[in-house]
Amino acid sequence: MPSKVFSSAIVGLDAQPVEVEVDLIGGLYAFSIVGLPDKAVGEARERVSAAIKNSGFLPPQKSRQKLTVNLAPADLKKEGAGYDLSIALGYLLASGQTIFEPKAKIFVGELSLDGNLRPVWGIISTALMAKEQGFKTFILPKENAKEASLIRGIAIIPVENLKEAVLYLEGKKAIKPQETDINEFLSELKYAVDMAFIKGQESAKRALEIAAAGGHNILMTGPPGGGKTLLAKALPSILPKMNLKEALEVTKIYSVSGFLKKDRPLILERPFRSPHHTSSEAAIIGGGNPPKPGEISLAHRGILFLDEAPEFHRDVLESLRQPLEEGEITVARTKGAYTFPAEFILIAAKNPCPCGYYDDPQRECACSPSQIAKYQKKLSGPLLDRIDIHIEVPRVEADILLGEKVAEESEKIRERIKIAREIQENRFMAGGEEIFTNSEMNIPKIKKYCQIDSFSLDLIRKSLKTRALSARAYHRILKVARTIADLADSSDIKSDNIAEAIQYRTRKEE
Numbered sequence: 263m264p265s266k267v268f269s270s271a272i273v274g275l276d277a278q279p280v281e282v283e284v285d286l287i288g289g290l291y292a293f294s295i296v297g298l299p300d301k302a303v304g305e306a307r308e309r310v311s312a313a314i315k316n317s318g319f320l321p322p323q324k325s326r327q328k329l330t331v332n333l334a335p336a337d338l339k340k341e342g343a344g345y346d347l348s349i350a351l352g353y354l355l356a357s358g359q360t361i362f363e364p365k366a367k368i369f370v371g372e373l374s375l376d377g378n379l380r381p382v383w384g385i386i387s388t389a390l391m392a393k394e395q396g397f398k399t400f401i402l403p404k405e406n407a408k409e410a411s412l413i414r415g416i417a418i419i420p421v422e423n424l425k426e427a428v429l430y431l432e433g434k435k436a437i438k439p440q441e442t443d444i445n446e447f448l449s450e451l452k453y454a455v456d457m458a459f460i461k462g463q464e465s466a467k468r469a470l471e472i473a474a475a476g477g478h479n480i481l482m483t484g485p486p487g488g489g490k491t492l493l494a495k496a497l498p499s500i501l502p503k504m505n506l507k508e509a510l511e512v513t514k515i516y517s518v519s520g521f522l523k524k525d526r527p528l529i530l531e532r533p534f535r536s537p538h539h540t541s542s543e544a545a546i547i548g549g550g551n552p553p554k555p556g557e558i559s560l561a562h563r564g565i566l567f568l569d570e571a572p573e574f575h576r577d578v579l580e581s582l583r584q585p586l587e588e589g590e591i592t593v594a595r596t597k598g599a600y601t602f603p604a605e606f607i608l609i610a611a612k613n614p615c616p617c618g619y620y621d622d623p624q625r626e627c628a629c630s631p632s633q634i635a636k637y638q639k640k641l642s643g644p645l646l647d648r649i650d651i652h653i654e655v656p657r658v659e660a661d662i663l664l665g666e667k668v669a670e671e672s673e674k675i676r677e678r679i680k681i682a683r684e685i686q687e688n689r690f691m692a693g694g695e696e697i698f699t700n701s702e703m704n705i706p707k708i709k710k711y712c713q714i715d716s717f718s719l720d721l722i723r724k725s726l727k728t729r730a731l732s733a734r735a736y737h738r739i740l741k742v743a744r745t746i747a748d749l750a751d752s753s754d755i756k757s758d759n760i761a762e763a764i765q766y767r768t769r770k771e772e
């Protein structure tokens with residue numbers, strides 16, 4: 263009699279149930295898998311046959327049967343080795359070698375030839391789908407159990423091998439469902455670089471504090487060795503911690519990408535992604551078929567750092583425009599569109615010119631004027647338009663670098679940022695807006711929430727003229743000034759705030 267058990271397919275970031283039907287008919291041995299399997303699914307034939315034999319069951323070759331496995335729905339592409347367990351159990355059921363009730367149970371796991379179960383990716387998405395679809399029990403490889411147990415309301419049954427799965431299903435072996443105390447992971451977060459390690463650079467640090475508080479993108483320009491990379495690496499340490507909802511969003515992305523560490527199933531640190539400038543558009547934006555998240559989605563809720571930004575391919579840089587605007591990316595395929603979240607702070611660094619020493623007081627620049635112009639044009643107007651804060655990062659003087667003065671620790675800065683973010687959240691919630699940070703304000707919202715007096719307006723008008731800033735700089739100045747006022751816990755934007763915000767525009771960028 264044909265059997266039917268359930269497994270799961272990952273589509274984009276989410277899972278969908280897959281019915282695994284196994285049918286046996288007498289005759290010559292054959293083993294076929296239908297229902298849009300990829301190469302790895304197709305190879306289940308070899309893995310499953312060997313695992314069945316090595317677990318002490320009668321494999322299909324021996325029983326001289328024609329075995330057909332149908333994975334439904336048929337139009338959904340099935341990837342990877344995660345169907346092995348469901349195929350093996352379906353065969354054992356269909357061939358009468360075991361009896362159990364497959365209803366309300368879902369199975370995921372790769373089989374090795376000796377019958378042991380290997381972990382697979384995308385577990386948290388499967389657990390979430392299984393719970394929502396009313397499955398009661400999720401049977402999976404032991405190494406995936408902690409990750410799955412982050413989702414409550416479904417029994418997570420970790421098994422080591424095929425034999426153990428059968429014994430459990432036949433009621434001959436009890437297995438305690440995996441339970442995880444989330445507090446176990448909520449230990450102190452560790453950061454790669456603390457602001458206290460960075461000497462001097464007070465104004466750059468101030469700009470980073472504003473960027474972190476308002477969620478503003480930031481561009482740093484300066485000579486090599488000035489500490490731009492170091493400053494970027496310290497940015498995660500001043501961002502507020504993620505809440506559980508954010509942590510689960512990020513974890514899902516990493517799970518589907520296969521980047522989750524076994525011992526750390528929940529990601530609590532905000533991501534910091536620093537792709538190389540030779541990266542392809544698919545690697546940065548997301549791609550493949552079916553599509554997988556790219557660097558911008560791996561940076562979701564965290565930071566995307568583009569070091570040496572003008573060295574990136576122009577089309578890669580341009581493709582950042584949509585996600586920077588919308589906080590997500592849609593990748594179109596013939597089978598439909600996939601949307602991945604991509605809400606990140608962009609921090610970009612660049613030298614002033616290809617050799618790095620343009621305008622340097624100590625070293626001569628080796629670039630021609632046309633080289634410099636070409637380099638500076640690499641970041642297009644529309645892209646720069648989405649970067650609210652532009653700063654110069656000069657080299658730190660030796661006295662300061664070697665001096666004893668200890669800088670402020672990230673923890674203290676983070677505390678101020680947390681308060682400023684709460685102020686923003688409360689303001690936008692009271693106004694019925696669906697945004698959280700000042701950087702997300704569009705022009706009508708800027709008009710509503712960034713009222714300034716005539717003196718401040720005059721200040722901006724003058725600076726637009728004297729610094730030759732374009733009109734679009736105006737709105738960015740207002741947004742940044744709003745964040746500066748929030749950091750000072752001031753409901754009004756004062757002229758000082760405007761004056762400071764004006765500094766975060768450099769004429770060369772406009």
Ligand SMILES: Nc1ncnc2c1ncn2[C@@H]1O[C@H](COP(=O)(O)OP(=O)(O)O)[C@@H](O)[C@H]1O
Pocket residue numbers: 459460461462463484485486487488489490491492493658663
């Ligand atoms: N302000 C600073 N405080 C401490 N170390 C610094 C500072 N600026 C630069 N450095 C050190 O100098 C080196 C070069 O800095 P880096 O961040 O790579 O510069 P950039 O990215 O601007 O070329 C790093 O190893 C860093 O440790």
Ligand SMILES: [Mg+2]
Pocket residue numbers: 487490491492569611
């Ligand atoms: Mg650098």
